[in-house]
Amino acid sequence: QLKLVNPSQYRFEHLVTQMKWRLQEGRGEAVYQIGVEDNGLLVGLSEEEMRASLKTLRRMAEKVGADITVLREREVDYDSDVPRKITEVLVRKVPDNQQFLDLRVAVLGNVDSGKSTLLGVLTQGELDNGRGRARLNLFRHLHEIQSGRTSSISFEILGFNSKGEVVNYSDSRTAEEICESSSKMITFIDLAGHHKYLKTTIFGLTSYCPDFAMLVVSANTGIAGTTREHLGLAMALKVPFFIVISKVDLCSKATVERTVKQLERILKQPGCNKLPLLVNSDDDAVTAAQQFAQSPNITPIFTLSSVSGENLDLLKVFLNILPPLTNSKEQEELMQQLTEFQVDEIYTVPEVGTVVGGTLSSGICREGENLVVGPTDDGKFLRLKVCSIQRNRSACRVLRAGQAATLALGPFDRSLLRKGMVMVSPEMNPTICSVFEAEIVLLFHATTFRKGFQVTVHVGNVRQTAIVEKIHGKDKLRTGEKAVVCFRFIKHPEYLKIGAKLLFREGVTKGIGHVTDLQAITTKENGLEETLGPGQLSF
Numbered sequence: 001q002l003k004l005v006n007p008s009q010y011r012f013e014h015l016v017t018q019m020k021w022r023l024q025e026g027r028g029e030a031v032y033q034i035g036v037e038d039n040g041l042l043v044g045l046s047e048e049e050m051r052a053s054l055k056t057l058r059r060m061a062e063k064v065g066a067d068i069t070v071l072r073e074r075e076v077d078y079d080s081d082v083p084r085k086i087t088e089v090l091v092r093k094v095p096d097n098q099q100f101l102d103l104r105v106a107v108l109g110n111v112d113s114g115k116s117t118l119l120g121v122l123t124q125g126e127l128d129n130g131r132g133r134a135r136l137n138l139f140r141h142l143h144e145i146q147s148g149r150t151s152s153i154s155f156e157i158l159g160f161n162s163k164g165e166v167v168n169y170s171d172s173r174t175a176e177e178i179c180e181s182s183s184k185m186i187t188f189i190d191l192a193g194h195h196k197y198l199k200t201t202i203f204g205l206t207s208y209c210p211d212f213a214m215l216v217v218s219a220n221t222g223i224a225g226t227t228r229e230h231l232g233l234a235m236a237l238k239v240p241f242f243i244v245i246s247k248v249d250l251c252s253k254a255t256v257e258r259t260v261k262q263l264e265r266i267l268k269q270p271g272c273n274k275l276p277l278l279v280n281s282d283d284d285a286v287t288a289a290q291q292f293a294q295s296p297n298i299t300p301i302f303t304l305s306s307v308s309g310e311n312l313d314l315l316k317v318f319l320n321i322l323p324p325l326t327n328s329k330e331q332e333e334l335m336q337q338l339t340e341f342q343v344d345e346i347y348t349v350p351e352v353g354t355v356v357g358g359t360l361s362s363g364i365c366r367e368g369e370n371l372v373v374g375p376t377d378d379g380k381f382l383r384l385k386v387c388s389i390q391r392n393r394s395a396c397r398v399l400r401a402g403q404a405a406t407l408a409l410g411p412f413d414r415s416l417l418r419k420g421m422v423m424v425s426p427e428m429n430p431t432i433c434s435v436f437e438a439e440i441v442l443l444f445h446a447t448t449f450r451k452g453f454q455v456t457v458h459v460g461n462v463r464q465t466a467i468v469e470k471i472h473g474k475d476k477l478r479t480g481e482k483a484v485v486c487f488r489f490i491k492h493p494e495y496l497k498i499g500a501k502l503l504f505r506e507g508v509t510k511g512i513g514h515v516t517d518l519q520a521i522t523t524k525e526n527g528l529e530e531t532l533g534p535g536q537l538s539f
Contacts, residue, residue: 337362
């Protein structure tokens with residue numbers, strides 16, 4: 001907008017309608033640049049005009065129930081004696097149908113790069129003492145506390161209120177308080193860096209559907225161990241990532257610069273084709289957040305320390321402005337489909353019964369709804385009822401597509417459930433299969449990849465060993481080759497969708513691809529009826 005000085009009533013109503021539409025498109029967030037002409041010419045406004053424009057913007061925001069924060073001001077050289085300024089303003093309003101804006105960020109990086117410590121510092125609001133105090137609250141198992149290594153997937157939350165201030169455990173006692181006082185929540189998925197926990201890390205990236213990934217690299221070791229592998233995983237799954245170089249208090253400036261150069265070189269390689277953007281000031285952080293969401297090729301790089309707190313604020317500014325990837329239209333389309341919930345974790349809670357955690361991939365799920373869960377080992381779907389729903393540890397009545405939550409199922413028998421199942425609405429008539437085809441690219445394999453080979457396949461939240469039944473048009477595959485391969489699950493049928501992204505691994509063998517065809521087994525309520533395609537094994 002150029003200027004918003006004393007608009008007429010009609011113009012004011014028009015501006016308010018425009019703001020509503022912009023907030024709806026950006027799922028509750030919009031950035032206004034004041035003092036810029038529609039063609040992008042930086043004209044700038046005098047002090048008085050700017051004050052009046054901001055006043056009008058505040059009035060508009062009040063009218064739609066939003067809050068505004070000034071992100072940055074800039075003086076421009078325009079042919080005039082009076083200094084002229086441009087201001088960028090973030091307008092934020094929580095959509096009427098949800099409690100807060102929600103973003104999921106997966107945290108990747110080599111072992112000992114400082115992932116858990118960084119999250120501890122961000123979410124607890126206290127700096128680390130250099131010996132791992134900040135990360136103690138993130139660990140879930142005793143052996144993790146003893147070895148200091150994350151082996152499971154843990155979730156941490158960081159909130160921002162509507163003015164853009166951080167809400168974390170330093171001023172709120174519980175997760176519920178953080179949820180109540182935040183208008184934007186960032187859920188960090190802390191993954192394991194150690195090589196032997198790679199399957200857990202892949203599971204975290206494929207099943208929890210993170211919006212972004214944060215790759216943590218330690219300044220003193222540089223790119224080592226699993227860093228390249230994690231970078232490759234994020235790119236294979238098309239998760240946009242940004243990079244944090246931690247532990248800059250331990251090394252000299254030259255070492256930090258060397259690590260930055262090393263990263264820039266890797267990011268610019270033909271396989272990556274990313275444009276690194278080093279963030280040194282608040283201005284850079286604002287630009288990085290806006291550009292990063294618009295073009296996935298830009299990779300912001302932050303250099304910070306969890307001990308001295310250097311540049312930690314820049315990361316917070318960036319996370320505060322970071323907009324969600326999908327727009328409101330895509331989410332509405334997903335919500336109109338039938339309910340489908342992916343089961344990622346299963347717990348038994350005293351006095352509540354069986355509880356499942358996961359993500360709602362389509363539709364809407366309400367308390368008291370009747371769903372079917374499956375497939376069981378013999379391919380059946382079982383009926384169940386959703387007793388209550390919790391999101392980020394606070395109760396919630398309705399769950400919408402794309403949101404993660406835990407559902408209480410009451411007295412349902414836990415032994416019938418496993419990770420990788422889906423809960424769907426009974427009228428969906430889900431297709432399950434044991435044999436499926438996928439178009440794959442073999443990323444790395446020591447010898448040749450041929451019929452009869454066994455690999456662990458990850459598709460979304462499904463993780464199971466499968467046998468290579470057939471490679472179409474070839475006898476064997478070598479590193480870097482592409483082919484359509486027919487796989488068969490060893491143990492039980494699974495629920496898959498055509499077009500789903502697929503990762504497989506076995507020792508050092510790795511490949512990526514997508515599901516192209518399913519040989520469906522149809523299930524009927526009155527028993528198991530099977531349709532067997534040509535050349536398919538019967539059960």
